Amino acid sequence: MTIAFQTSDHGEEVDGFVTARLAGHWFALPISMVHEVFLLSRITRVPLSPPGVIGVLNLRGRIVTAIDTRQILGFTSAKEEPTFAIGIERGPELFGLAVDQMGDVLSSRKGERERAPSNLDKRWRDVVTAVQRVDDQLVLIVAVDRLFDDVISLVGS
Amino acid sequence: MEGMDELLAEFVTDTRDSLEQLDTRLVELESAGEDGGADILGIVNDLFRMMHTIKGTCGFLGLPRMAGVAHVAENLMDGFRNGEKVTNAAIDATLASVDRLKYLLGEIEASGGQEPEGDDSAIIEALKAASGGAPLEELPPTQPAPAPAPATEAEAPKAAAPAPKKPAAAAAKPQDNSPQEAAPAAAESSIRVSVETLEHLMTVVSELVLTRNELTEIMRNEEGTNHKLALQRLSTVTGELQQAVMGTRMQPIGNAWRKLPRIVRDLASSLSKKIDLEMNGSHTELDRQVLEAIKDPLVHMVRNAADHGLETPAERKAAGKPEKGTVTLNAYHEGGQILVEIADDGKGLDVDKIKAKIIDKGLATAEDAERMTNEQIFSFIFGAGFSTAKEVTSVSGRGVGMDVVVSNVEKIGGYIDVRSALGVGSVFTLKIPLTLAISRALIVGCDGREFAMPQTSVDELLKVEPGGAHSIKLIKQAPVLRSRDRLLPVVDLRALLDLPGARDEDGSLRTADETTEGFVMVVVARGMRFGLLVDTVLRTEEIVVKPMPQAIRSVDIFSGSTILGDGRVIMILDPNGVRNAASGAADGSMQSMAQGQGAEEEGPQKQTQLLLMFRADGPNRKALPISLITRLEEIDLNEAESSDDQWHIQYNDELIPLVWFGDPPDPEKKRKSPLLVMSDDGRSMGLLVDEILDIEEDEVVVQIPSEQDGILGNAIIGGRAAEVIDVSHFLGLASSHWFEPRGHDTQRAIPILLVDDSPFFRNLVAPVVIAAGFEPTVCASGPEAIERLQNGARPVVIVTDVDMPEMDGFAFAEKVRTMPAYQDTPILALTGLVNQDAIDRAREAGFSDYISKLDRNGLIQSLREFTRPSGQELAA
Secondary structure, eight states: OOOOOOOOOSSSOOEEEEEEEETTEEEEEEGGGEEEEEEOOSOBOOTTOOTTEEEEEEETTEEEEEEOHHHHTTOOOOSSOOOEEEEEEETTEEEEEEESEEEEEEEEOGGGOEEOOTTSOHHHHTTEEEEEEETTEEEEEEOHHHHHHHHHHHHHO | OHHHHHHHHHHHHHHHHHHHHHHHHHHHHHHHHHHSOSOHHHHHHHHHHHHHHHHHHHHHHTOHHHHHHHHHHHHHHHHHHTTOOOOHHHHHHHHHHHHHHHHHHHHHHHHTSOOOOOOOHHHHHHHHHHTTTOOOOOOOOOOOOOTTOOOOTTHHHHHHOOOOSSHHHHHHHHHHHHHHHHHHHHHHTOOOOOHHHHHHHHHHHHHHHHHHHHHHHHHHTOOSOTTHHHHHHHHHHHHHHHHHHHHHHEEETHHHHTTHHHHHHHHHHHHTOEEEEEEEOTTOEEEHHHHHHHHHHHHHHHHHIIIIISOOHHHHHHTTSOSEEEEEEEEEEETTEEEEEEEEOSSOOOHHHHHHHHHHTTSSOHHHHHHSOHHHHHHGGGSTTOOOOSSOOSSSOSSOSHHHHHHHHHHTTOEEEEEEETTTEEEEEEEEESOSSEEEEEEEEETTEEEEEEGGGEEEEEEEOTTSSSOEEEETTEEEEEETTEEEEEEEHHHHTTOGGGBOTTSOBOOOOTTOOEEEEEEEETTEEEEEEESEEEEEEEEEOEEOOGGGTTOTTEEEEEEOTTSOEEEEEOHHHHHHHHHHSSOHHHHHHHHHTTSSOOOTTSOEEEEEEEEOSSSSEEEEEGGGOOEEEEEEGGGOEEETTEEEEEETTEEEEEEOSSSOOOTTTOOEEEEEEEEETTEEEEEEOSEEEEEEEEEOOOOEEOOSTTEEEEEEETTEEEEEEOHHHHHHHTHHHHTOOTTTTTSOOEEEEEEOSOHHHHHHHHHHHHHTTEEEEEESSHHHHHHHHHTTOOOSEEEEESSOSSSOHHHHHHHHHHSGGGTTSOEEEEESOOOHHHHHHHHHHTOSEEEETTOHHHHHHHHHHHHHHHHHHHHO
16 A cells, blocks of 8 residues: 655755655655665574664675664564665665555655654654654654664664 | 876885885895895896986975985995995995885875975985995986976986996996886886775676576576576676686785895894795785785784794704794695795794793693693684793784784684794794685575585584484583594584574573584684584585674674575674684583683682593493593404403503493493593503593592492582592402502512592502502591601601691691601602692602602602612612
């Protein structure tokens, strides 16, 4: 199931976001931060690896670390194997943030985005920078850098 | 200005190259001058040309300091060309000028083209003085060239070249010019490419190789396609491309050796030694990354060889060696690896000295050290802070270094091996992979997963199965494998990685046991040998090593990952990581192994000894001091001969009696049996046991005495109960052979007094001395012994333990000396600790001799020595 997002036809500056669903919520990442979206397949689990790491896989000759995004954001792990991942480049490495489902690209003007509500889950408050209402759905816009701070703190522990 | 920057960068690279060559050639010139032969003129011409080029280029770039130094040095070289004598002073001065040029070059590079302020007159004066006072022409004032000078580099030196002064030089000139003219032609056929470009190329090619592999895998399952031919071509071309790209990264090892002649020369003069440096195989090529990694370790090892390895000329002469020592470097390919040997014909490693140091530093007990092989002993020199150099020289011997060398070499998957013979020399062999990017690995399967193991780390591969040639045995739940008479701790990869199959349904960890089938890779990591158990070994493969992703870098059991032909990622096992993880785990066999290798130390108060643990006649563990055992054998009972309940077996051309626990052995039931061979005075006996378990180091305190024949009692050994063997019982069983006191039968037994608080030792020592023809009166404490003496026991010799409660050996000896009747009676001290301090103290207390508790032969010899006069009296 995908939801369609309206695109802006106004002349003002439009930011693009990649949207994905995770545990019933829609999240959006700035398109400029996303390397590519790919199918999570043939993941090699790494024994003794820290929580939050699903495993490693080969993406056209590059080693990708698949991250259990649900665990990073405080959800329970998915029952089914995640199928898609959003590839994020950090330094020389490529990470794949596993998601339940991919959505369309969201084009958003600054005025359409609101500040994150203050009653947001504590864990998300640091990560979610803004929200946008799209067709009755609330899309949480995520700051990739802060998300990775969480990844590092989980993986490093 | 970009053009200028590039020019400068090129100048720096070229000049640095020339300066390194100058170093090498100057040292060659020096030794050629000494040997009198060789192509002195050729070398001198080279030197002149290189200096000349440097001077010319510097003039062109407006670097007056460098040009000035190079100019005077060039003049000196010119003098050599014209037959001036090559003196050591001249070489020294020229080397000093090369050093100055290197320094200036470094500064110029750092500042982006500016020469630092400074004065070179001392160096210039030294160069002038060295040229035998020959008049030198004045340096033409160099002017900073107008920036975009149209002159090329090749023209510049010619333009700046001073007119030859003497006719002879003029004759040499054309000959000298030809290489210069050839140079531009050579330059056109090669270009400079940045390292990053090559690295990128290598990455891309690695990916191409993987894609090719993937494609091949897919096509393998496709029937009758017409793509096969094209794929095959792609495959071949990819392979060639990979070779070619790898080729661009390869550099001769000689590049890393270039600095060495100079270093050795400087060392020789600062240490007042005579050293020859021989270098063979300098054309051997290896990956530049690897080359970078071993550069510093090599320099360090050559320094060590020259400083610690080689003796002074006087010492060499005294040892009957030529005064001049030789350090030899050999490099060659062997089985996909590069071997670099650093050999010296010096004094060799002193095993005893290293041993003393090991014990002194508390890295191992004296007993442990005594049992180690030379190889094991040598491996300690790679430990941090371990230096046996008596004096700290400016060159080396600060106790840092070898550990850094080892860790650098291990970082790139290599290792170091030492061979040495005292007085003959040492050979350090560096085994390093050809390239870091691609390596040969064993692909192994464990719990349905695959892992790669670097093949260079695997010594041996053993198949294990119950009843097979090799099978897993359990010692304290820790799996071990007996391989070539050695117990090898086995690390179960499944358990180590906590793979799903490693746990039972209730979640408890399962380890390998006797029923395990699989393969054991015998791995040596950091001096420890162990087996790594996996389910299957699938194949060997050339793998492209990918670095460890950051998120899982904390898992140090893996060193990286690689992509298989079918596109899957698998992890590469790191032998050192596995070793560390395994020895960190509560794994008894690894720990005892570590003890054997001196990694741990027992408290000094405890009188520990090494005990062989075995099973015989029942499930209980039995213990016997290893010092009593000569060898472990496995015998075929069918080969034994029996008569009147006495069994014998042929052992080393000798028929030795066999003894056993419980019922006589039944060859029908069990043919093969382990045998503990004990020897004394050239006689041997064999104790049949069911199974050899382990070696433990512990103190033997018999807590519950036993009524059973052959068992002294129960003791806690290695944290668990074990039965301590009463050796005297078995000595008694084999008595007809063992006890016959050779040549003493006519003599009366000599009375001695034996004092020891430990029943174990009393029971150990008593039968031994009885066998040697003495009659011991046994006392359990000092006061008891004093009482015996006061009551008129007249022992010829008193043997006493030193460490006893109540009254220790020293107090006992002092007390005995106060008794008039025993003032001259020899008193022998028995102890676990033998060191100079203790010996001195013993002499003061009035002891006649000081013997290790475990040294039976020493005790008998000493007893015989101290009783000999009376023996002679008897004879007379």
